Amino acid sequence: MTAVVRFVTVSKNTVEICEHFIGFVVVDDTTGKGLYETLLDILKSTNLELNNCRGQGYDNGSNMKGKNSGVQARILKDNKRAFFVSCSCHNLNLVVSDAGHSSVTAELFFGVLQRLFAVFAASTQRWQILKEHVNISLKSLPETRWEGKINAVKAVRFQIAEIRDALQELCRMSQGKDAKLRSELRGLCFEIESLSFLIRLVVWYDVLQVINKISKALQCPKVDLHTAMNMIDGALLQLQTFRESGFETCIATAKKMAEKLDISQTLPESRTPRTRRFFDYESQHDERPSDPMKRLEIEFFNKLCDIAISSLRERFEMTQNVCEPFSIIRNSDNFMRLDRTQILTKSKALENYLTGEDENSDIDGRELAEELESSKAYFVAAGMTDLSALVMISHIIDKGLDEIYPNFTVTLRIFLTLPVTSASGERTFSKLKLIKTYLRSTMCQDRLNGLAAMSIEHGICNELNFSDIIASFANKKSRKVPL
Known part of the structure; x- marks a missing residue:
């Protein structure tokens, strides 16, 4: 468990929002009660009073944000002015996750991207072929950071023709050698050469671009809740505008890409009943529009946008309630x-x-x-x-x-x-991976916290006078008896 304190300091007639690392703590009991008691011990060891706390922020784990037995609920019982603000970046990530599970079509899209990465990353020879065709290499899909998937989408969005050429070259090289690989490569070529895939590619890039930019901006420690809520309102407005008129723009962009790939600029008229049930198993009876473009708009685009908008409102409702008295x-x-x-x-x-x-x-x-x-x-x-x-x-x-x-x-x-986000706490865990490696597996907790503090708070560390510190250390450790 990592602890970070946020406060507003006034020095030399300037005001600064600060977030500083306190330390890492080994946690054996990860329940809400166990984490709550551990947090109280941290505050006690640093001479911080819980009654002076005016805010608390964590990730979206149930043991942290639980309404009844979570850490935030237990702290609010002791101090009702320790207002809980759920991490805005985690909330944005869950918004994209909700949109990603809005339909089967939306879910299958990321499967194609992961298959593209996997087929080239399987060997250095295949990766070299890819590098000869593209400027931006393909990215693996993050398992949890949904807004981070924009890196994988961006690489395909602006290099679709080059990736197709790399697939075709790899397919020619595998002829007569690996039938399984050749079949997979031809299947991927068929997937990315469809207008449906191109439309989904453009739609997902536009949606992820809105969320990812705001998520990056909110990770700055100096951002306040007013700025955060303005950004969220802006994202909501962008998604609503995109929902009303964005599909036609995406179709136009996808058709230009299809023209560049020299493929059909129309969608298939129909599918067999068995295939239709596979792609749209939510439907109980066939009442879908006959126009395939309209069907894609209703079943994919509208669902994705509607769920993203409703999720954005719902997940930031608690933050809005905290901000309302300060309006x-x-x-x-x-x-x-x-x-x-x-x-x-x-x-x-x-x-x-x-x-x-x-x-x-x-x-x-x-x-x-x-x-x-x-x-x-x-x-x-x-x-x-x-x-x-x-x-x-x-x-x-x-x-x-x-x-x-x-x-x-x-x-x-x-x-x-x-607090706006728990990004500072996440960064400390990134430092933890660099400090506590397999070569330092037996490091004691005090030494770990000392090295972590020096690395994380390097700005303060650089201002220290090491000559005085060395002299003080030498005096304490000296074995000579003064005469």
Whole structure:
């Protein structure tokens, strides 16, 4: 188990969102209770109080995010202000996974891509033939990272003709040698030379491109929930627009690719009843459109887009609920558009939201409303409108206004502290693979955490004065008796 702490620090009149590695812990009990007790031990060993926690974020494991016995539920019982935010990158990954299982046609597409990679990666000679034809090599499909499949899709999307040529050359070389390989190669050529495959290739690339870009952007530690939700809303709008008019564009692109491959630009008119049942076993009776293009749109494209849109809304509903009480300060445009009564109402609601079990709140709602009213005029006079939470608090600290707007500053810091993803924790595991190799299999836990901290927090490590550290170490370990 890895632990990472996120906080907002103010130094030299600058505001910075920081995420720092605490350490690795060996976990024997992986249940919600066991992980919860381990987390409490970590906080105790680092002199961190659970009551001071204002956010918690994990992956989507049931033992972590479980509503009843998960770690987040147990922590919320002790501190209801430790708001749980599910990892946005994991949620986006599950959105693509849901879309990938929307229909049989969608699932079989990735099977063809994996077969393409497997047939060339089976030997160095085949891989050399592939490299002679393409600039971007084929990629294996990740088992869990669905948005990462865009690398495999991209390699085929823009090099379909070159890959076809490599398959044909390999097929000629295997003539009279390996009948099984020759049969597989001809089958792959038949698959990728169909207009149906080209349409699915273009559709999947467009969908994965939207999700993958947002997933990469959200992995930055300095991203806040306001920026994250804006990105998610943008992705939702893109998918909705794609659902309405994207299929015709994909068909036009696929036909241009088909023209380049010199293959048919139409879909087969019909299939035999037995084959139709194989490709569409969900249908109980044959009421599908007779037009094969319309059938592909309904059974593949519409299903994929509808499930992706509904999954995107459902999986980020919890994050939206956490952000809702902070809506008044998510950007300056929110409270600038409200009148005094509305600001007071929302400020009081936020005060209640930030009230703990001891009936003490982090802010005073009435004073926050007064500060927002005052800062409204200040931001307008300064020509600053529609600002993010990070920009607002950076300006307040830079101008020395934090004593004038204490409740506003505290509220902004709490909001920026809320985690967006667990990407920093995932990165620490990547470092763990590099540090604890088979050559260091007997390394003790303290040494592992020390080496990991030096590697992960290398920015802080580079600022240390090693001469002083060496001198201090030498004094402690010296066996000479001072005279």
